[in-house]
Amino acid sequence: MDMSSLYTILVVDDDENNLFTVKTLIKEYIDANVLIADTPKKALQELIKNPIDLIILDVQMKREMDGFELAQIIKGRKKTEHIPIVFLTGAYIGEDFKKRGFEIGAVDYLTKPIDDFLLINRINVYLKLIEKERKTNILLQEQTKELKRAKEMAEAANEAKNIFFANISHEFRTPLNILLGSSQMIKHYLGNGNVLNKEKIKSNVKTQIQNCYRLVKLVNNLLDITKMDSGNFTLNLTTCNIIEVVESVTLSVVEFAASKNIEVTFDTNVEELNFCCDLDAIERIVLNLLSNAIKFTPKDGNIFVNVKVLDKFIQISVKDSGVGIPKDKQEMIFQRFKQVDNLLTRSCEGSGIGLNLVKSLVEMHGGNIQLKSEYQKGSEFIVEIPIREGCGENDAQGCCTNNSSTVIKKIDIEFSDIYF
Numbered sequence: 532m533d534m535s536s537l538y539t540i541l542v543v544d545d546d547e548n549n550l551f552t553v554k555t556l557i558k559e560y561i562d563a564n565v566l567i568a569d570t571p572k573k574a575l576q577e578l579i580k581n582p583i584d585l586i587i588l589d590v591q592m593k594r595e596m597d598g599f600e601l602a603q604i605i606k607g608r609k610k611t612e613h614i615p616i617v618f619l620t621g622a623y624i625g626e627d628f629k630k631r632g633f634e635i636g637a638v639d640y641l642t643k644p645i646d647d648f649l650l651i652n653r654i655n656v657y658l659k660l661i662e663k664e665r666k667t668n669i670l671l672q673e674q675t676k677e678l679k680r681a682k683e684m685a686e687a688a689n690e691a692k693n694i695f696f697a698n699i700s701h702e703f704r705t706p707l708n709i710l711l712g713s714s715q716m717i718k719h720y721l722g723n724g725n726v727l728n729k730e731k732i733k734s735n736v737k738t739q740i741q742n743c744y745r746l747v748k749l750v751n752n753l754l755d756i757t758k759m760d761s762g763n764f765t766l767n768l769t770t771c772n773i774i775e776v777v778e779s780v781t782l783s784v785v786e787f788a789a790s791k792n793i794e795v796t797f798d799t800n801v802e803e804l805n806f807c808c809d810l811d812a813i814e815r816i817v818l819n820l821l822s823n824a825i826k827f828t829p830k831d832g833n834i835f836v837n838v839k840v841l842d843k844f845i846q847i848s849v850k851d852s853g854v855g856i857p858k859d860k861q862e863m864i865f866q867r868f869k870q871v872d873n874l875l876t877r878s879c880e881g882s883g884i885g886l887n888l889v890k891s892l893v894e895m896h897g898g899n900i901q902l903k904s905e906y907q908k909g910s911e912f913i914v915e916i917p918i919r920e921g922c923g924e925n926d927a928q929g930c931c932t933n934n935s936s937t938v939i940k941k942i943d944i945e946f947s948d949i950y951f
Contacts, residue, residue, distance in 0.1 A: 538658055539564040539581055543574040543601065544589035544619065552645060553587060553619075560651045563658070570594050571601040578611050584661050585654065587641075590620040590632070599635060606636040615657055617641060691867070702749050706742035713738045744947035751944070752884040756867065759891050766809040766895055768922045773806035773813065774799050774838055777847055780817045781836045783938050784825070787946060792830040795821075799838040806845065807922040812892045814938065818945040819885045820849040820912050826949050827910070828853035844898070844918055850911035856904040864902055865890045 540563050542553045550567045557565050566581060568574035572595055577583070586605070590598035598618060605611045618632050621643035629640060639653060713735040720732055758764035781797045788795045817836075824834045832852040839846040856864060867887040893900045898916035 538584040538661065539566060540585045540587065540654070541566045541568065541574065541577055541581075541583045542587045543568045543571070543592075543598070545569050545592040545594050546589070549589065549619070549643070549645075553650070556645070556647055556650060557654065561654060561658070571596050571604075574601060575604065578605065578614075583611070583614055585657055586614055586616045587654075588616050588618055588637075590618050599631060602632070602635045602637060612636070615661070617653065617657070619643060619645070695867075699749075699753075703746070706745045709742045710739055713742075741943075741947050744944045748944045748947055749884075752888060755888060756884060756891075759888075764895075766812060768807055768809055770805050770807055770920075770922050771810050771813075773804050773808060773845060774802060776810065776813055777817055777836065777838050780814050780938060781821065783942055784818075784821050784946075787942065788821075788825050788834065791825065791828075793825060793828055793832050793834060795834045795836065797836045797838075801838075801840045804840050804845065804918070805920060807919040808896060808916070809892075812896070814941060815945075816889050816892055816914060817847065817849070818941055819889050820914075822945045822949065823885070823912075824849055824851035824853065824910075825946070827851065840918070844915050847914040847916075848911060850909065852909045855906040855908050855910055856902070857906045861902055861904060865900070 540557060540561075542550055542557075542565060544550050544553070544567075547569060550569060554565045554567055557563060566577050566583070568577050571592065574586075574588075588598045588602060592598055592601070598620075602616050602618075605614065605616065615638045616636060617639045618637050619641050620628075632640065638657065641650060641653065716735050717732055720728060720735075755764060778797050778799070781795060785795045821834065821836070828834060828851045834852075835848070835850045837846075837848040837850070839848075865886050867884060890900050893914050893916065896916045897919075898914060901913045901915075902910065903913065904910035
């Protein structure tokens with residue numbers, strides 16, 4: 532179908548013979564919808580009912596008003612002012628006659644008797660111009676939408692940046708204030724001249740160490756996301772028994788969770804799977820998910836860690852009986868610097884970086900992470916990573932797990948923002 536079939540042409544003339552002739556010519560040579568009107572009133576009615584692309588208008592109509600007057604009405608209405616008008620006239624076209632028509636807004640004049648070739652060519656010219664204008668308008672609309680989207684993204688990024696700085700300021704200020712407070716307490720104990728209370732000093736030193744770990748965690752996370760953004764973060768792949776790795780990390784936090792009366796249970800459908808991965812990254816993923824589970828699970832709750840070896844991938848699930856996450860907040864949980872709780876009202880500490888890092892580490896292994904959660908009923912994070920049995924040159928290195936002191940230090944760092 533020709534592009535002109537997309538157009539509607541309105542022919543206005545009080546002479547029925549002229550209407551018939553013009554309509555027949557147009558229909559014969561141009562695939563367009565042609566409407567006719569033999570009075571100005573009918574022409575205005577057609578303009579109200581239908582979107583018109585081009586008007587061919589007889590100047591010397593004798594009923595109701597002439598073509599100039601009708602053109603003035605058409606050009607005076609916002610809805611129709613853009614429609615090009617070609618005047619038809621049987622009179623002599625003098626300069627004053629032309630001037631009046633062009634001042635009203637006409638784009639061309641054609642004389643009667645009608646020259647078939649000239650009429651069709653002029654119409655085609657204007658339809659091409661209309662087509663070009665349409666494409667330009669569509670392009671402008673698309674560009675406007677893109678600009679609007681870009682503006683919204685920039686505003687969202689700016690908002691995220693502001694939230695980030697607010698969160699980071701809070702995250703630095705809180706441990707620093709605690710460190711300052713505990714240091715002042717130790718200074719007071721040492722300077723009051725009384726017998727030293729070792730238990731109080733130990734308690735304050737423990738608080739200082741925990742908050743130092745919290746600052747280390749924050750700095751490490753900031754450094755890692757910077758490396759990831761710049762493409763400088765790489766995995767150190769080795770072949771490990773992934774079941775033993777996850778089980779060892781899980782068992783290492785059992786005592787910590789028990790201090791909050793939370794029971795941690797580990798289960799698996801296989802006892803061994805040699806798996807190519809970054810040992811530190813896997814431990815970090817599991818520790819972060821366990822940290823969140825402990826953080827948001829009340830006393831006397833339960834955490835279940837389950838490892839399944841499926842057809843082509845390994846699945847690590849961390850499920851808790853905690854507070855859960857509302858449906859409308861679940862999409863943002865993996866976004867960087869985003870937290871479900873507002874900064875001033877949230878019940879647990881955290882910078883909003885951890886789960887974003889976990890997601891990135893999982894994806895660097897070619898996997899994905901999902902969340903299943905119901906508010907007030909708990910959450911389950913499911914990590915799925917494709918099974919890759921060989922690491923090439925690194926196969927000979929092998930590994931079991933990191934030594935216990937290394938894991939304990941990682942736990943101290945990862946769990947440093949949990950207070951109870």
